[in-house]
Amino acid sequence: MYRKQVRRRRAVLALLIVGSFALLTITYGRGSNGLQRGVSTIFSPVQGVADRALKPARDLVDWFDETFDAKGENSRLKSQLVKVRAQAVAGQEATQENAQLRKLVELDQGPVLAASAYEPVTGRVIARSPTLWRSSVTIDVGSGDGVHVDDPVISGDGVVGRIAAAEPGSSQVMLLTDHASAITAKVLPAGVQGVIKPEVGDPEHLILDFIDSTKLVHGGQTVVTAGWCTQGLCSLFPPGLPLGEVTKASIVDQEAKEQADVRPFADIRNLDLVQVLTGGSRG
Amino acid sequence: MILTPKIVARIAAIGLIGVLLQLSFFSQVELFHVSPDILPALVVCLALLGGSLTGAVAGFSIGLFLDCLLVEALGVSSLVLLSVGYLAGLFRERFEIHNSLVPALLCMGLTLAAELGFAAIQLMLGIDAPVSLLIVRDMLLKSVYAFFLGWPIYLLVRRLLRPALVEEQKLPRRRQPRVLGA
Numbered sequence: 495m496y497r498k499q500v501r502r503r504r505a506v507l508a509l510l511i512v513g514s515f516a517l518l519t520i521t522y523g524r525g526s527n528g529l530q531r532g533v534s535t536i537f538s539p540v541q542g543v544a545d546r547a548l549k550p551a552r553d554l555v556d557w558f559d560e561t562f563d564a565k566g567e568n569s570r571l572k573s574q575l576v577k578v579r580a581q582a583v584a585g586q587e588a589t590q591e592n593a594q595l596r597k598l599v600e601l602d603q604g605p606v607l608a609a610s611a612y613e614p615v616t617g618r619v620i621a622r623s624p625t626l627w628r629s630s631v632t633i634d635v636g637s638g639d640g641v642h643v644d645d646p647v648i649s650g651d652g653v654v655g656r657i658a659a660a661e662p663g664s665s666q667v668m669l670l671t672d673h674a675s676a677i678t679a680k681v682l683p684a685g686v687q688g689v690i691k692p693e694v695g696d697p698e699h700l701i702l703d704f705i706d707s708t709k710l711v712h713g714g715q716t717v718v719t720a721g722w723c724t725q726g727l728c729s730l731f732p733p734g735l736p737l738g739e740v741t742k743a744s745i746v747d748q749e750a751k752e753q754a755d756v757r758p759f760a761d762i763r764n765l766d767l768v769q770v771l772t773g774g775s776r777g
Numbered sequence: 778m779i780l781t782p783k784i785v786a787r788i789a790a791i792g793l794i795g796v797l798l799q800l801s802f803f804s805q806v807e808l809f810h811v812s813p814d815i816l817p818a819l820v821v822c823l824a825l826l827g828g829s830l831t832g833a834v835a836g837f838s839i840g841l842f843l844d845c846l847l848v849e850a851l852g853v854s855s856l857v858l859l860s861v862g863y864l865a866g867l868f869r870e871r872f873e874i875h876n877s878l879v880p881a882l883l884c885m886g887l888t889l890a891a892e893l894g895f896a897a898i899q900l901m902l903g904i905d906a907p908v909s910l911l912i913v914r915d916m917l918l919k920s921v922y923a924f925f926l927g928w929p930i931y932l933l934v935r936r937l938l939r940p941a942l943v944e945e946q947k948l949p950r951r952r953q954p955r956v957l958g959a
Binding site: 622 | 797799804806808812814816837841843846892899905908909912915
């Protein structure tokens, strides 16, 4: 009887392992499938509700995190903070939203997007991948709102990533810190071009790779999307969208590795509202 | 654990709520720049109460649901979480849990194992970018968070699955003999 149980247990385990490998082989690198579309369609409204319901609790935890980071506070300010904490948590949500929407509107009306006739669709982040190996978020707008795969996604600060999968009520955004992300970029004002790639595990560090080693890049210079177009093949991102700032660009790194370090403008760790640039002309 | 349709439904509901909570809450908060991951701890708790088979099936299902919601390649999270569930269940079947710290320690150890397993699979599948050493800090802190979150998760899951648990009857504590006049 016991042996039979052990045999059954091992058979189920083997079946599950083989099933996992089979699923991985079938679905790896092929985008969304019917099962994922169905599950996303059913659960995206539930995720939206859960996201809104849990926002005050998230703000409270973030408040603690930010407090740990703060240095040099005196006792008076600390006691004041404790008093206003409850009020701050309640008002934080509305203030954050307001500021983010204002920034988005400013970016909307900028010359870059106005010229390329994009139609921005605003979405809210409702879920986030639990691991740094996959850097992606789910937003509450999808193909029903005109969102398509590969549409650029921005926040008020700059480029965030692009749409990896679009379902009717939600979309998956591949962040620019995902290992599979690569964006053609140029440094202003020098005009040096390269490819922005992430360093897996560090969301505050990007690498500007394949730069021209004969033209030097300096710390503090701004990096924007290059937005090239050649022989009918165009970049997914329009030109001129802010990406980040060069933080370290040693001559050795530039000449030997053709690389420079970049800090992204967008706060990838704390995304809440983003805009998907639908339609428009690519590059 | 006695698995009835009602208990299976409860385990499914626990898994579903766990995944939704992970994506909507735990993945979006940070303490010391690291987000907690409760899913390995949840699978460990289910396995400690239900055994290796329950742990493996729960891990596979939770992983599959997670990959479906994240629109990622199916099978990666399933493989990692089913291994974690099976190992935790095997521990439960081989050893008695005498100390109340054991579930929390197992959650910590197996969360670290899950993070390492996930990293190994990702590296085997191919990473197109350099990897920062900060990923090690992320793994270690995630396992520390699992230690602190593992115990409340274990208590909650045990409470929800109590009707199905075959618990050993507690023996009445013997009274110490008293010496009169001492």
